[in-house]
Amino acid sequence: MxxxxxxxxxxxxxxxxxxxxxxxxxxxxxxxxxxxxxxxxxxxxxxxxxxxxxxxxxxxxxxxxxxxxxxxxxxxxxxxxxxxxxxxxxxxxxxxxxxxxxxxxxxxxxxxxxxxxxxxxxxxxxxxxxxxxxxxxxxETYDWEGDWAEHPRLRTPYASSVIYEMHVGGFTRHPNSGVSPEKRGTFAGLIEKIPYLKSLGITAVELLPVHYFDPEDAMKGLTNYWGYSTISFFAPYHPYSSDQSPLGPLNEFRDMVKALHKAGIEVILDVVFNHTAEGDERGPTLCFRGIDNETYYILEKNKAHYKNYSGCGNTFRGNHPIVSRLILECLRYWVSEMHIDGFRFDLASVLARDASGSPLEEWKTYAPDILWVIESDPVLAGTKLIAEAWDAAGLYDVGRFVELADWFSEWNGPFRDDVRRFMRGDDGMVPCLAARILGSPDIYHRMDIDINRSINFITCHDGFTLNDLVSYNEKHNLANLENNRDGANDNYSWNCGIEGETNEPEIEALRLQQIKNLLTILFLSQGTPMILMGDEVRRTQRGNNNGYCQDNQLSWFDWDAVEKEYDLWCFIRRLIHFIQGLELFRQEGRLEVTYASLHHPHISWHGMKLGQPDWSSYSHCLAFSLRHPEADEYLHVMFNAYWEPVEFELPLLGHGDCWYRIIDTALPLNQTFCELESASQVTRESYPVQARSCVVLMVNPIS
Missing domain, CATH: 2.60.40.10 (Immunoglobulins)
Structure with missing residues (x-):
């Protein structure tokens, strides 16, 4: 009928x-x-x-x-x-x-x-x-229980944020997760692990794509695990729901958001507006291609073919009026109806290309239309907007999103690379490291912005895990069935002497020390820190630096590691809580560089000798003092990436004051971090910083 x-x-x-x-x-x-x-x-x-x-x-x-x-x-x-x-x-x-x-x-x-x-x-x-x-x-039928109505939005400042990049499925899919089988790998499973995130000190989770994606978009026999293969921008991924009824994923997703908000944790979605699962001319017809191909995609002169600025076969036409409207309404929907707190834009530089694919010339002086529309929209006001400021076709716009847009922040790729190279022992990295610690003033020139719009990270989903960064010199991606051609070749990694897993105590001790070093630099730098799921317990992908197609225990969170690596987990937890408790690391403006005492927060650079930083290409050491007079906070930090111990002079203190050792990454793991109240007093006028290690000293204001 x-x-x-x-x-x-x-x-x-x-x-x-x-x-x-x-x-x-x-x-x-x-x-x-x-x-x-x-x-x-x-x-x-x-x-x-x-x-x-x-x-x-x-x-x-x-x-x-x-x-x-x-x-x-x-x-x-x-x-x-x-x-x-x-x-x-x-x-x-x-x-x-x-x-x-x-x-x-x-x-x-x-x-x-x-x-x-x-x-x-x-x-x-x-x-x-x-x-x-x-x-x-x-x-209209979902009960938000007062979220955003009776309870105001979290809107945690960047300066107080710690972001945890995670995969919804991989977080609880492992059989040892402690989650019931029907909830493993789901939004409901994540809810059960919120106390873990809260205890670690996480303030925001950045979820790898949860928009409905194509799991079959991978080599035959493998699965698209990461989800950067969007089929629908408005619909949550049905397999991530333990409730498999037609509308179950919507309600379960909202249950997860509501529960995270109750715990004080924001939810940031990784959104993929640069390409879709329909791929190139050999791909499937699922939606956009069959509805109006030329409207939704950037085509070659021979319109049978697609321009590919995403590296995934096609390019979504973000600056076409119809497509830009879809993107805006999609973002509005996830904020207004799903209560999302922010977005990370995958390959965001694609959105800085015009409707024909050419880089927008006006991007040199102001933000392109779609980016301006997004950041000026009243519904999106107050949400976190994070750009991955590059694309797969050569555009590299780190600094430009923050420079020309008023609310976008950026993944700071140079921070990742320079910190890795410094701790690996590369020559000439001391000036670069100093810039990264200071919030990258060589990249972010504006003085009227929140310096924490630089999202600092050492690792992310794309590349080595933190454990693998210090365990492998080369990628090992044969399991991806592409003859090891996929994944980045330049990883700035160092295996500490042996490639891959080993039982050699000296190698393992050095790797653990390097992990502590990298994390210490991350959290002591101006900017917003982001850590990758499982790095806190040495999650390994056995050298695979492109696990997009590994939906198995290679990529999943191994919950047995929480107990096995409990001391490392405690170190990271204490480091987070220590940093989050200091006014020095809640500054929205850049610290001033000075060698004199001032009445406002500042930094002063040193080398092995006070006031004499060594910026030469052969230097592997850097020290600096951080001081916030009003908050009565005074730190002295020493980094030694050299392969031998180095003696650093310490700043002289006034009568009655003395230095206390908070962090020394060369010490055994359970002694690496000490709370100020129980820290050891440093009575010498210098401190021997061991090879490849970091030391943080602090003056006790009540001493």
Whole structure:
């Protein structure tokens, strides 16, 4: 029986459940070049064929480029999809194929993961029985229990933030996670581990992509684990939910956000607006390609091919008006309806390319349209906006997002590289390290910004784990089935003398010392620190520096390691709490450099001798003093990346004051960190800093 339909409205886009007298669903889809659109309604999520096919008449159901229809009587939970008719003319960029069942670009929920087949979407034939579908959503029924209404948004300042980059699935998927089997690798599983994050001192989790992605976008026999293969920007990934009902993932995701907020932890989403899972001309037709290919993607002059600035086959056309509107409304949705606190923009430099793919010339003086639209939007005001300020085609814009945009912050790639090279013992790195410690003034020139908009990190999902950074000289990616061609070749790593796992006590002790060194530098530097999931317990990927396709114990969090590496975990926890408790590290302005006593926070540089930093290319040592007179905080820090011990002079103190040793990474792990109240007094006028180690001293203000 054919359902009754009405013409519908051209806004809002997507499927909108309407109550209050109308009682039905309005469907709206943009397509400039389609000749006919069919709305498919399914009785069950995995039904092989639709129960109803509703053709949209161009004369009745189209306004300009918007196709729309209203179906009375439909409710939330209705499963739907589209077929779109139009020309199949590759040279002109048209890829319409009515054999393909297509997702709604604005769809809020997706089902069909158990029947989905990527190859069926690649072939020209009908794929209805193996296609994903959308579900109509009613967002008004969820109980937020006062989150953002009775309880204000967290909006933790960058200066007080510690970010934990993590994978929702990998965090609890390991059998030893202690999470019940049905909740492993899910939003609900993460909820159970919130006390762990809270105890560590984490203030924000940065989740690898949770937008619905294509797990089959990987080499045959492997799985796309990281999720940088987006199918739908509005829908949470269904397999990350223990509740497999059509609307279960939405509610479970919101349960997770609500629980994290109650614990004082913000939620930042990694969003991938630079490409989609549809890949290049050999890829599947899932959504955008079949709806209006030329609108959504940047094409070559021969429009049968895609420009590839993402390294993943295609490039999303972010500065096209239709696409930029989709991006903005997507971000608004995740903030307003899902209570997200911020976003990390994967390969954000793609958004600094114009609609044809060329780098925007005006980017030299002000932010491109889409970036300005995002940061000036009132719904997004107050959210954290973090750019990965480069793309896969050579654009490297570190410094530019912060320089030309007023609210974006950035992953600081040079911080990662320079700190690694310094502790590895490379020549000429002392001046670079000093710049990174001071908040990278050589990169971030503006004086009117929060210096903590530099997101500092040593490791992230892309590359070696912290343990592997000090255990491998070379990548070992053969398990990815690409003959070790994938992954970065320049890792600035050092295996400390033996490649890979070893039982040699001296090598293991040095590796552990290097881990402590790297973490100490990270947290003592101006900027916002970010750590990678599992680094606190030496998670290893056995030298694989591109684990995007390793959905197995190689990538998962090993919860047995929490006990095995408990002393390291305690060191990091104490380090975080120590730094977070000092006013010196809550400054939003850059510390002034001085060699004289001032009445406001400042830093002074030293070498082995006071006031004589060695900036030469052969130096491997740096010392500095940090002082906040108003807070009565005074630290002296010494870094020795040399392979022999070095004696550092200590600043002279006034009568009654003395130095106390807070950190010495050359000491056994359980002695590396001491609280000020129990720290050992340093009575000498100099301190012997052992080879490849860091020392932090502090004056006890009540001494």
């Amino acid at each position: 054919t359902l009754k339909s009405l013409p519908g409205e051209s806004y809002p886009l997507g499927a909108t459940f309407e109550k209050d007298g109308k009682n039905g669903v309005n469907f709206c889809l943009f397509s400039k070049h389609a000749t006919l659109i069919e709305l498919l309604l399914f009785d069950e999520p995995n039904a092989p064929q639709p129960s109803e096919i509703i053709p949209l008449d161009p004369k009745i159901n189209r306004t300009n480029y918007y196709w729309h229809v209203f179906i009375p009587g439909l409710t939330a939970g209705q499963v739907y999809a589209y077929r779109v008719h139009g020309p199949y003319d590759l040279e002109n960029g048209y890829r319409f194929n009515p054999n393909k069942v297509l997702l709604d670009p604005y769809g809020k929920a997706i089902v069909g993961s158990s029947i989905y087949n990527r190859e069926a979407a690649v072939e020209l034939g009908d794929n209805c029985a193996q296609a994903l579908r959308n579900v109509v959503v009613d967002n």
